[in-house]
Amino acid sequence: MTAPSRAVALAGQRLRRDGVQLTLWIVGAAVLAAATYAGVQSAFGSDDARRSLLAAALANPVILLFRGLPSGAGEGAFVAFLIVPFLCLLAALMSAFLAVRHTRAEEESGRADLVGATSAGRMLPVAVTLLHGAAANTAFAIVVALALIAVGLPASGAVVTGAASGGVGLVFLGFAAVAAQVFRTSRAANTAGVSAILLAYLVAGVGNALGTPSDDLQRMESAWPAWLSPFGWAENTRPFSDDTLTPLLPALGSALLLGLGALASSRRRDVGASFLGERTGPAEAHPALRSPTSLLWRLSGGAVLAWSAGAVLAGLLSTTLGSVIEEIGAENPALEAMLARMSAAEGSLEQGILTTFFVMIGIFAACAGVQGIVRVRQEELHGTAEPVLAAAVGRERWLGAAVVVSGIAIALVLTAGVAGASLGIAVSSGEPDLYRSAAVAAGGQLVAAAVFAALTALVFVLAPRATLPLGWGLVATAAVVGLFGPVLGLPDDLSGLSPVAAAPVPVGDGTDIRGLWWMIGTAAAATVAALTLMRRRELAPGG
Template sequence: MSTATAGFTPAGARSTATRVRVTSTLGALLRQRLRRDRWQLLIWVLAIGALAAFSAESIEQTYGSAAARTQLIQLAIANPTILVLRGIPQGAGVAALTFFEIYTFIALMAGLMNTFLAVRHSRAEEEQGRAELVAATPAGRLLPTTATVVHATVANILLAVVTGLGFVAAGLPVGGSFVAGAATGGAGLAFFGVGLLFAQVFSTSRGSNGFAAAVVVLAYVVRGIGDATATTVGDGLRMRPAWPSWLSPIGWGEQTGAYTADDLRPVLLQVAFAAVLVAGVFALQAVRDSGAGLIASRAGRADASRRLGGAFGLAWRLQAPTVLGWTIGGALGGLLAGALGSVVNSSLAQNPDLAGIREAMRRIGAGGSGPLTSLFISAILSIVGVLAAAAAVQAVIRLRQEEASGTAELMLATPLSRVRWLLSFLAVGAIAVVLVLLAAAVAAGLSAVSAGESVTTIGDSFSAALAQSPVALVYLGVLALVFVVLPSWTAPVGWAALGVGAFVGIFGGLVQLPEWLRHLSPFADAPVVVGDVDWTGGYWMLGITVAALAGAAVLIRRRDLALG
């Protein structure tokens, strides 16, 4: 009797069958991720690619002459504010200037795209109980994570290609364009590893997303500090960053010197960093319990607090850690603004091109005619305004998460009205906006005064922070209306609108985007409060916010709950 007829399966056949089963399961998991993310990834990737193409074309049209580009680079080198926000110049060529103007921002967007992707397919799945169900199948516990890593790798390769094609479409050299694209995708992959690691550390998706996004913003800020303290080399149109830039994956991407050096070794550093983090994630996942984080959740009370007896109390309890994270980010941004503002003032006060420096600050949102320190603080607080708007966006997205998970349906089965439920979460979003901007104003004012600036700088800091409140609130109101009308589009529309709006409104002036396009962004119409005060744009945005919130409150009563 043969071994086959005796019921014995050769080891080679078993191994082949196992490989086929694993490949089939991995393919199914990967298809599920691609299908689930198809619209979100499409919006992110196309938005980043379009920004690359549009920025390159705009710079070509605006700074067509070598003299104009040289003047712009000299102004940037003389003004650390621009270096903090944009990067380090590597020459006055059109392509090199484009990379200098746009790379750090699209790398920031790539980082946020990837941290959200990592948490969505790891911690969020465990939090909803779906990961445990999948682990009970032949997929086990590690194969879904493998599928997520493959999914992210494919997404970042696509991002790199589309970004490179965007630069090529604008007429830039092919080789350098794809180096720039690779640096963007490499930064995204590095931050994917960060997001996946935090998904192991924290037991909630809110905590994982909040801390991972904070690391992305911190990497942008650390890179900015290193670039602001860079040294001029060569022909005076190139700079070498200080050591803090090497602490950031965004700073690594800058070192590729796209269009000049075209050095791909920093991209390998980004990929190696991601590989180390992913290896650590697999090691941690093999030893921790499903659903648990390395930092254990704090034990709750035996009896609920009286504050949880209402809709607002519950909304605040659910979002308090996230609000705290954004507030800390605002305080750090304000601290940076105040500390560097005095340095900028002393270093630029005797600059012969003071008018040009003021014009550059005006283009990044620091309008007015006040002291240079106040203008600098206003410019940095416009970036903090993005954090405040992000806090508002996340509050609305939390509404959608509560609805999709079915929790909202349980709450609305009580005497709680839909309008009150909606407004409770939006009130938390409004409070988050106030706390982020207040923390930034206090930190900026006190740090500037401690550095020797006038006490009046504190008042200017509060005015600059207040000017960002209508921008954040209009995101809160309009996205609330999107949530009511198109609930499944809440998250992709919210983050895409914030990313594109921040670039077009804050940085569009530096690359000379058309005025009509800039003013499609709320950030371009933030009130001017330094020097000549103008609140016209703020009043319009507050009016739009009130109208959008009223529309959302009326329409929420007329639609069915959208589960799943």
């Protein structure tokens, strides 16, 4: 078999394996882009409403930490301000997971040895993975552009939007491919990739927040930190305004260098080896590792701390921005109405802001909870579950330990969010009633996050192979509905299907319980079913 034939065969294998996942990433991004345009027309249909919101963002630059780069009040430019960073985020995550899945994860599972036993060589699998990822990002860019053109936006801006998101995806495709050469496990490589993505997102936000606004408060010129981040490069293409592709040149250059680095690194190490070896553990285990619960906590504790750190920051912003945005909302009825939908009609705008941020914190908590369940699936896949179950540990007790760890993780993340909110109230001399509001919002999100963890546990028992895609897919879908539902103008009945959006919220001096009872019932029923059915389920290391 010739080298081109081997490459085609490997590419076909990757395409068959990734077809469903890539379709969900790409089509989901396109639907989000098109729906954002429809939402802007509904919620910010007038030029005055869009100008007012942009002026609010530029007058209070900390808002830009979580949005794009303002480039004008036109419909297209306003859509780009809302959606470009999130499209880039989706492309980056898609690319990073793809790169690790076909490199380091293949080596962990032993499948890379089978490929290496042929005449493929060491570099070909990495090279094909990079080409496969480049094709996926090209498809991502094209489909997003077509979606924006289909809703009536100018083709030039749509093409720039697609190119910007695809360019960011290429950068992190190369970064994750290098991380897969450096780290010993796919978990470490994925963690490095996601951490780099979130850091780059934050650096771009800081650069935008520190930028120079125009006199009419409709446009922001990024400060230098934004130019250190692929997200900053993408946002400075300014779709539907300047429509320039020049800022993407650093992205293409970085992607090329990282790809070449991954290829060169693959030649200098053995299959299964890494440039950073695993740490040598102690000769004897700590007494705290005598139970499956403590062992799982030891394996998951670092990730929980990371989610908790994000929750503290979001909680702090939830109460320090409230008074500022309340003043803005009085001048922008569209913004006030959107925020009111996320709390309740009787609630104050400050409560609406707090509720909005606690939706984000609830998503962090759900991620921490799902990650705890996904961890046992990874232990099963890697064969490390067998030594635990060979001891006096039943299968239901093993899964029960994961459920307990997930519950602790959820509670810790939300407690961190309340702590951040309380600090913000104390620093900004906010209303004392906001302490109660933060506690109520956190309690509601705790129930919502428990639903995700319980459903993921049930999927783990019934369909082990679907644990990762379904567990994270449920969280991702709920996050889009919860965070973008009001912007997209989604019906309340549809938004209510997302646990993070249906969670109880503070309303004045009371509480709107919303979907509390059905969420408690769902979480309890799924947990009991998972633990009961686990007694009859055999280990499925490769299935």
